[in-house]
Amino acid sequence: LINYYTHITLECICNILCGVNCWHDLDNTEFDCWPIENPNDYNMISCGGLEMAWVQRPPEKVTNGEEFNVTYTVTASDSFYEYAVKNKIFQFSDQSEAKRFCHEHECPANWNNANELNCCVYHANIHSCPLALMVSGICGPWIPDDGKIVTHTVSKAGKMTQKYWTSKVVLIHVGVTSVIAHIKIGQMHAALESKVLVVSAQVCGDDVCELEENCLNCPADCGICPMSITIKVAIALPVALFCSGFILTMVWFQYQKQKMFWDESWIINYKNIMFGKILQPVKSNSSVSRTTDVTVCTVVNTSFKQGFIQPGIYDGRTVAVKHIQKKNFTLSKTIRKEVKEVRQLDHPNLSKFIGGSIEVPYVSIITEYCPKGSLSDVLLNEEIPINWGFRLSFATDIARGMAYLHQHKMFHGRLHSRNCVIDDRWVCKISDYGLTAYRKEDFDAVSNGFHCGDINRIYCAPEVLLGSSSNITPAADIYSYSMILVEIATRSDLISAEGVKMDIMWRPPLPELKPGKADTDCPSRGDYCELIKKCWSHNVTMRPTFEQVKKMLDKMNPHKVSPVDMMMNLMEKYSKHLEAIVAERTQDLLQEKQKTDRLLYSMLPKPVADDLRQGRTAEAQSYSNATVYFSDIVGFTQLSGASTPHQVVDFLNQLYTTFDDIIDNYDVYKVETIGDAYMVVSGVPNENGINHAGEIASMALDLVSVCHAFKIPHKPTTQLRIRAGIHSGPVVAGVVGTKMPRYCLFGDTVNTASRMESTSEALKIQVSGATADLLHTLGGYVLTCRGSLNVKGKGEMTTWWLEAKRDDHTDPLLRAIDFKGVPVPVSD
Structure with missing residues (x-):
């Protein structure tokens, strides 16, 4: 504030030291005039034609510390100069000389050097007089006894022709303040007065709760407002609704679980399944299924028991029907629980369970149908070109499906290449999982719990063969998976001759992955063989999980192109070739058409020719x-x-x-x-x-x-x-x-x-x-x-x-x- 305003003239300091008030208080008129001498006496004089008026008045109410501008005018008529000469306000004897002095004489550049001899208006400024600090109603002194500074703006000087005088004002003291525009001209004072109400600025955070502050606009000073009933209700109601909704949701889920447990919508009437020609198992030394065949169990010796999956049509879609050899069937709670668990599984690499028939002798399991057959069918079919991109994709699909099963605490126990089926998008899916009690009697009829003899013993982990079928563990599925990896690498049967003697510890030889063409070469031969070794390790704790297998396969297959994408790339190349041929033929056709049009338009006008051509x-x-x-x-x-x-x-x-x-x-x-x-x-x-x-x-x-x-x-x-x-x-x-x-x-x-x-x-x-x-x-x-x-x-x-x-x-x-x-x- 001092830097902005304070300028105390030497004259005022002298007057303060002498204990004399600076200048006269004003009456209720807009502006007043009085002589330079004895300013504190009530000796008002006529202004003689000098007039002052506000152009931009001070506001009626301001906040302390708030800046505002005031503008006022000072004008003098010809009569004023006659009055000023007559009353010796100017040191001139002639009216015209006084007027010329006020209108034409330049004032000093520095207002401190201006006086009545060298400048017409040699002092002009704005005074602020807080009335609460004034003594006896007199505006002054500028520095009262309490030491609080009551300041005025920096003075200005100028000619009478300067019509507008503007100053920037800041008021500090709270209360009514008299704002006075004060000028000195010759031997006369003149002042224009206006009163302003100064109110305190609210400062939130000063630990004082002022009159206009409350808990809403300044909780730091006035404290936090007490919570209203409306707010309490607004908070409590959503919480209550959330809790109620949570409880109802839990009850609903529990109800759905019980409902699914007792739900029998999965039971299918066997008569509602439409079959075509029922295909019998094919007896051969190969496990390849032709396009008209269905997936069958590989026949290695004639003593094997054979089974098959039969396609049919149910509810407007093709399904795979697996028959279960049961003499009687009871829908127990165990079977209901197994069915409920299988129905809740949903993964792109699992063959979807659709339902089952419980009528003896038509007990069967109905699942999603995959038209490409089993993985064994595809691998053994030499007419299907399968590069390593396809092979690693199949291996990754199986690992993903098995990892999902293991996450849901479900172990397969019968994993082999014939239980991995290929859909029409070349995605490999796992089938024949779960439902152990549902198909129990079907396994009991075969030694060691397998329905295809020695061929299935190859996929079975040694620890399972030494124990019982109830010892199925995630590690046993990993062992079975290692055999599928060998089949994927070799594209052949695990055993190549009939009657091969196999003990419990027998394993096929590691595949010899020789370098070949870029599209048929395994991208990581050493890593692939190392993965097989880890998966069939006799030390169960050394076998990886399917989550770890997925990471290993992703590392081996950096391109990670799915079979569908690879097929689409081939189709895209073929389509681009066709497009190029079509575009070439189309261009030839357009050229010939243009020639025909030119010939036709040379014979007939274009509008007439177009009409005739369109009939x-x-x-x-x-x-x-x-x-x-x-x-x-x-x-x-x-x-x-x-x-x-x-x-x-x-x-x-x-x-x-x-x-x-x-x-x-x-x-x-x-x-x-x-x-x-x-x-x-x-x-x-x-x-x-x-x-x-x-x-x-x-x-x-x-x-x-x-x-x-x-x-x-x-x-x-x-x-x-x-x-x-x-x-x-x-x-x-x-x-x-x-x-x-x-x-x-x-x-x-x-x-x-x-x-x-x-x-x-x-x-x-x-x-x-x-x-x-x-x-x-x-x-x-x-x-x-x-x-x-x-x-x-x-x-x-x-x-x-x-x-x-x-x-x-x-x-x-x-x-x-x-x-x-x-x-x-x-x-x-």
Whole structure:
């Protein structure tokens, strides 16, 4: 505050030391004046024409420490200067000198150097006087006895012509403060006063709960507001609802568990399953199932008991039906529990359980059908190319499915390559899991609890063979998985000969993974064999879990491309090849179509051709005004007689090709060429107002002009001469014929145009009066009247020679023409 405001004049300090009050208190008027001498006396004087007024008044209420601006005006009339001289306020004897001093004399740049002798308004500032600190109602001293500073703004000085005086003010003391705009002019004080109410600024956090603070806007000072009933209800209600919902949810889940336990919707009536031809087990030395077969147990010796899975249709979808050999069946709680557990399993690498039949002798388990057969079928089928990307994907799928089973405390115990099936997306899924009590009797009929003899003993862990079937553990499934890894690597049976003697500790040899082509080579041969060793270790604790197996396989297969993706890549390459062929053939077709379109559009106008191509009838159409051009070659009969047919054809081809190139620059349509005759029209089929006359006229001039430079191929010294005729009028256009349709023009206008050509002269263009009128309207063409001419079928007609366009009138060809007759006035 001191840095911003404090400036105490030496004069005030002296007055304070002397114990004299600084200046007079004001009365209730807006502004007052009093003499410099004895300012504390109540000796108000007239201001004599000097006026002060607020432009921007101080606010009625401010917060202490808040900045605000005030602006006031100081003005003096001519009467003031007369009053000031008369009362010796200025040290001048003349009114005009006093006024000139106030209006023109520059004040010192530093206000401290300003006084009544060198500046008109030599002191101007804003005083703030807190009334609670004033003594006897007098505004002063500026530093009272209590030591609190009551300051004023920095003084200013200036001429009377400075109309507006602005200062920035900050009020500190709470209460009513008198804000005074104070000036000194000559030997007179003047002041303008306004009162402001200063209120305390609220400071939250000063540990004082002030009047306008409360627990809502300042809990730091006034404390936290007590919790209202509404808030208590708003908190308690959601908590109560949450707790109720949680309890109800738990009850609902428990109810669902009990409901699923006793639910019998999974029981399927065997008669509702539609079977096709029931396939019998195939007796062979191979476990390969053909496309019409179903997965069967591998036959190694004839003493093996055989079983099969039969496909059928239930509820509109294909299912796999596994028959269970039971003499009787009781739906016990144990079986219900097993079914409930299996129904709750859901994983993409598990064959989904659909239901079961409990009618003896049709006891069976119905599961999801996988059309590709078992993993054994696929591996032994040499017609299916399987690279290591497919193989590692199969191994990873099995590991994922088994890890999911083990997470749910369910162990397989019968894992082998025939229980791993492939769906139509080449995803490997595990089947025949769980439901031990459901299929118990089916296993009891076979020694050691296996239904395919010695072939299944290979997959069984040694610790299981030494004990009972109830000793199935996760480590036993890992041992079975190692045998599947060997099958995946070798794509062959684990035993290759019948009657091979196998003890409990027998294991197949490790696969020999030799380097081959990039797509058939195992990406990590050593790691793969090491994984097999770990999985079939006789030390159960050394065998990895399926979660660890998944990580090992992911490390071996860095690309991690699924079989579907690999097949899609092959299909994409094939489709791209097909697309390239199709695109090439399509481009050829488009090119041929463009050629056909160009040929068709050369015979018929585009709109007419499009109508005919789309099967619409091209109706004849009348045109109110069009311009027709005819030309032929003068002496063509004699020229043809002196030439061979090939020379005539070659000559006409070159000539009309040149003509065709020229007419492409104009809005015209070539109707036909018959022999040496050349017919062109404008305004048909595209109407263009009256511009058709100008288009035909400009084209005709170009055609005649090019004849001068054209060389007849077999008679280069012979000058080519054509004669042309033009006429404008109504025509009717239409397509004639279907085998070879032609676009023809009909009407008197065509006949008249032909007469204009036949009565024309070599290298000249004769136009009718109708065409001449249109060219006159268009302007820019030079026409010469030929005179009256007897036209066959029309009588006497006045015709005109078309000589040139105005900008082409200097052409050497046209300058040689002898202009006769009266030129037709033309306009630009």
